[in-house]
Amino acid sequence: xxxxxxxxxxSSSSDDFAAFLDTELDSKSSAxxxxxxxxxxxxxxxSAASSSPDQDKEAEEDDDSDFxxxxxxxxxxETLEIVEDDGGAASLASLxxxxxxxxxxxxxxxxxxxxxxxxxxGQLLDGESxxxxxxxxxxxxxxxxxxxxxxxxxxxxxxxxxxxxxxxxLDHTLLNSTQLMHMTLDxxxxxxxxxxxxxxxxxxxxxxxxxxxxxxxxPFVRTFLKEASQMFEMYIYTMGDRAYALEMAKLLDxxxxxxxxxxxxxxxxxxxxxxxxxxVLGQESAVxxxxxxxxxxxxxxxxxxxxxxxxxxxxxxxxxxxxxxxLSEQNTDESESEGALASILKVLRKxxxxxxxxxxxxxxxxDVRQVLKTVRKDVLKGCKIVFxxxxxxxxxxxxxxxxxxxxxxxxxxxxxxxxxxxxxVSKDSGTEKSHWASKHNKFLVQPGWIEAANYFWQRQxxxxxxxxxxxx
Amino acid sequence: xxxxxxxxxNMQLHPRFFGRNLRENIVSKLMKDVExxxxxxxxxxxxxxxxxxxxxxxxxxxxxxxxxxxxxxxxVFRPFKGExxxxxxxxxxxxxxxxxxxxxxIFVSNHLIPDDMEFQTGDMPNYTTSDGSVxxxxxSEVRLKIIGTRVDATEIFCIGTIKDxxxxxxxxxxxx
Ligand SMILES: [Mg+2]
Ligand SMILES: [Zn+2]
Numbered sequence: 057x058x059x060x061x062x063x064x065x066x067s068s069s070s071d072d073f074a075a076f077l078d079t080e081l082d083s084k085s086s087a088x089x090x091x092x093x094x095x096x097x098x099x100x101x102x103s104a105a106s107s108s109p110d111q112d113k114e115a116e117e118d119d120d121s122d123f124x125x126x127x128x129x130x131x132x133x134e135t136l137e138i139v140e141d142d143g144g145a146a147s148l149a150s151l152x153x154x155x156x157x158x159x160x161x162x163x164x165x166x167x168x169x170x171x172x173x174x175x176x177x178g179q180l181l182d183g184e185s186x187x188x189x190x191x192x193x194x195x196x197x198x199x200x201x202x203x204x205x206x207x208x209x210x211x212x213x214x215x216x217x218x219x220x221x222x223x224x225x226l227d228h229t230l231l232n233s234t235q236l237m238h239m240t241l242d243x244x245x246x247x248x249x250x251x252x253x254x255x256x257x258x259x260x261x262x263x264x265x266x267x268x269x270x271x272x273x274x275p276f277v278r279t280f281l282k283e284a285s286q287m288f289e290m291y292i293y294t295m296g297d298r299a300y301a302l303e304m305a306k307l308l309d310x311x312x313x314x315x316x317x318x319x320x321x322x323x324x325x326x327x328x329x330x331x332x333x334x335x336v337l338g339q340e341s342a343v344x345x346x347x348x349x350x351x352x353x354x355x356x357x358x359x360x361x362x363x364x365x366x367x368x369x370x371x372x373x374x375x376x377x378x379x380x381x382x383l384s385e386q387n388t389d390e391s392e393s394e395g396a397l398a399s400i401l402k403v404l405r406k407x408x409x410x411x412x413x414x415x416x417x418x419x420x421x422x423d424v425r426q427v428l429k430t431v432r433k434d435v436l437k438g439c440k441i442v443f444x445x446x447x448x449x450x451x452x453x454x455x456x457x458x459x460x461x462x463x464x465x466x467x468x469x470x471x472x473x474x475x476x477x478x479x480x481v482s483k484d485s486g487t488e489k490s491h492w493a494s495k496h497n498k499f500l501v502q503p504g505w506i507e508a509a510n511y512f513w514q515r516q517x518x519x520x521x522x523x524x525x526x527x528x
Numbered sequence: 529x530x531x532x533x534x535x536x537x538n539m540q541l542h543p544r545f546f547g548r549n550l551r552e553n554i555v556s557k558l559m560k561d562v563e564x565x566x567x568x569x570x571x572x573x574x575x576x577x578x579x580x581x582x583x584x585x586x587x588x589x590x591x592x593x594x595x596x597x598x599x600x601x602x603x604v605f606r607p608f609k610g611e612x613x614x615x616x617x618x619x620x621x622x623x624x625x626x627x628x629x630x631x632x633x634i635f636v637s638n639h640l641i642p643d644d645m646e647f648q649t650g651d652m653p654n655y656t657t658s659d660g661s662v663x664x665x666x667x668s669e670v671r672l673k674i675i676g677t678r679v680d681a682t683e684i685f686c687i688g689t690i691k692d693x694x695x696x697x698x699x700x701x702x703x704x
Contacts, residue, residue, distance in 0.1 A: 168623075168637070171678045171685025175624070175637035178609065178676025178687040193619065193626055195685060196635070210622050213649055289649065313651055317621060337622060 167202035171195040187334060191298070191324045192317045207339045214289060214342065218412050220424055221338035222288035222404070225347035226296060226304050228365040228372070230397075233271040233304075236263075238371035242385035246270065257310045264303060271307060272368040272384070275392040280401050281314055287408040289338070291318040293331055293345075295352065298323045330354060341423040344407065346400065358425040361403065364396045364511040399512040407431055429464075435509050436467035443469070444482035444489035446503055462506050481506065485523045529611060533570070534580055536599045537562065541585075543592050554596055555579060562602070564631075568679045571606025572631045607632055607674050607686050614698065615688070617668045620653045627670060632684040636672060640689035642696070662697055669699040 164177040170193070173180055186199040198206070214220070224230055239246070250270070251259020260273040284290060292308075292315050294301045301321040309315045324335055331352045333340055345353060348363040367373045368389065370382040383389050390396065410427050439462075447456045454460075458481070459469050470477065473492055480493035480500050493500040505521035537558065545553040559576050566572045583597035607613060607629070615627035615634055624637035638647065638655075645655040645662070654665035664670060672695055676687035690696045 167639070170635040170637075170687060171633075171680075171683075173676040173678055173685065173687045175635060175687060176639045178674075180676070180678065192621060192623070193635070195633075196623075198623070206622055209647075213622075213647065217649060219649075317619060 165201070166199070167205075168196070168198035170197075187326060188324065189335065191320045191335070203334075203337065206337050210337060211339050211342060214338075218287075218408075220288050220408065220411065221336065221343040222284055222290045223293045223333075223336065223343060223345040223347075223359075224290060225345075225349070225352075225363070226292060226294040226301065228348040228367065229274075229346055229363045230277050230308060230366075231271055231273045231304060232366050232368040232372050233269050233300075234369035234371045236268045236270060238369075239270065240370045240385060242381070243370055245387070246384060255310075256307050262307055267300065267303065270369070271304065273307065274366045274368075274397055275390045275395050276397040276401075277308065280397040281308060283401055284404060285314050287404065288344070289318075290314050291320060291336060293320040293336075293347075295322045295329075295331070295349075297321055332356070333359070341425065344404070344424060344428065358428070361400060361428070362510065363400065366390060366396065396511065399514065403431065403513045432464055432513070433466035435513055436462060436465040436506075436515055439467040439479055439515070440477045441467050441469050441479045441481055441506075442471065442473055442477050442489060444480055444487045445484055446481055458503055458506055461510050465506070465509055467506075479505075479518070482523055490523065529606060529608060530574070531570075531604050531606070532577065532601065533604060534599055534601050535570070536597060539596045539598050540588070540593045541596065543594070546594075551582065554582060554598060558598055558600060562600075564682075566631070566679050566682060566684060570604045571679060572604060572684060574603040574605050574630075577601045577603060605630055605632075606679070607677050607684065609674055609677060611674045612671060612695075613674055613686075613688070614669060614671050617664060617666055617670060620647075620655065620665055622647050622649075622653075625655065625664060627672065627688070631682075632686055634672065634674070634686040634688040636670075636688045636690055640675075640687075640691045642691050664697055668697050671695050671698050 164174060164179070166174040166176065166179070166181055168175045168186060169181050172182075172184075172195075184197070186197045187203065189196045189198055227233065246261065247263070250261050250263040253262060253264075256262065257278075260275070260277075262271045262273075263269075264271060281290070292301060292305055294304070296304070298319075298321040301319050305315045305319045320335055326332055326334055329352070331347070333343055333356055336343065340356070340359065343356075343359050345356060345360045346363055347353060347360060348365045350357065350360065350362055353360050365376065367376065367378070368383045370385055373380065373382045392398070407424065407427050410431065411422060411424055441462050443453065443456075443459070446458060447453055453471055454469065462469050467479075473480075473489060475496075477498060480489050480498055481503055482490050482493075482500065483502060484490060485494075485500065490500055492498075499518045500523050501518050501521040502523055505516055505518065508516045508521070539554055539558060539561075541550075541554065541557070545557075555576075558579075562573050563575060564573065578601040580599035580601060582599075585594040585596045587594050613629050613632070613634070615629040615632070617625050617627045619626040622638070624635060624639075624641060627634045627636065641655055641664075642657075644657050645664070646658065648654050648656055652665050654663050656663045670690060672688035672690050673692055674686050675689055678685045
């Protein structure tokens, strides 16, 4: 700070000021300066028994901890003087000690800190323990016990309001953003269609010139957030940085109704390239996650509802290796009423309803992850699936992700053809099993049929995935 | 607490500021450098109120810069442990609430909110007594007691409590 570098010499008048403060304030808050005395980080508290003008000059350049230690020095000096005066030091010391005890009542466990001070006793803490909650407020940290305590009390509060937690990813889940420099010629027309940033609540396409970015909100997102907010306490959790996350939150929530102090960015995570529920103040048994990236949630897959990626811009398609024209280039968009967010909202409603209505008997044992599993198992219930040339022959069929996905959706999978089989999944209509399917009037569908059911949480019309229509 | 005090500071000036307006140049640089900054010792410098005296300049060897010792009066603001402060609530959540008194940011954790006040979620999260008579929400004005302070270069952090007699809401925006 320039104040310090420019000004190594200070006048005696500021020393008068300091002396005045010490006498005025130490007498009033002797208890707190006594607690300073015991703070471990007051390193030179016994180095100076007198306060010569020289030392005060030094002190002026220092930060608060030195200010405090200076006060400690003085109060120590006072104490010593009293010792010498009447020999009754013990009484004063114990008096100070008692008044400190009466403030904190018992030894403080320092459950968390704000600006490195304990949030309960105000003492300066030196270690950086616990988890940072910078997304709630700068300088806030909480210890594990405090997090558990907050989760428990919050859970009761939330259940009373019949709400659960919903963690929402941004990119490809609620919206799609592109750098302006990555926009193609076919996308140039978009420049004329961006909505005003003055009243963002009406638009869905925005130019953020300060970030050199264009953002398209996913169709249905505003209705989705409004409806979901009735059932959930919602968080944003993105791998983007904080500035981006807050900018997007402004577009999605211009009224600041949903995400106030609940926007988590990669700056807040505790592990690189991973998202974790450790920074969310909600119990895992009540959290649902919407995200298009399964691998970001390695530890919380049971909470995850995997989203079909929303690729609006060409750069987004290319990034994921699609060489087709993007929605933007075709001047079209996902369906508002039948798109991913509309389908998922129905799923959320169902889960919410089961959690709060059908499980009413068993309040304590309720786990939304269990509900999620049950609802998922209904999607392909009654289907018996045989795969044909979908997996490499040498690999274990029941390890394949489509096999497991089908089973999670409630289907039975088999390697043998028999009359109970309902679907043959294949990329090729020429295989033996495909022929068998046509001959016995069974559904013959592409692998995408399972993936679509997984994204939309609904058995999809088989004719949309028929194998004959696709030329390989 | 506010204080009106005299501070001294050595101002280094580039020779291009010399001439008829030297004094004005020194004062405006002083204001720019000092107002709005914090020091652990004095707290937050709110405003410079006057110049007591500008001493003789001293040329720095080899640079041409000149250092002037300046004595100035200013108003500073510094919270102290044990001090009672009035502040405006900026954010309420399940952990407690945050409040501001000028440049000072204060956190009152729910450990230090009276036990009969309970947290309520919603569009306007708040702490409310069971009979609903007292409510702390964003923009409420509260009287609190400081139990810890830390002063950074530009910010002052405090821990506060309202768990004591005569502390708590002094003006509820909902009833205004
Ligand atoms: Mg994503
Ligand atoms: Zn503590």
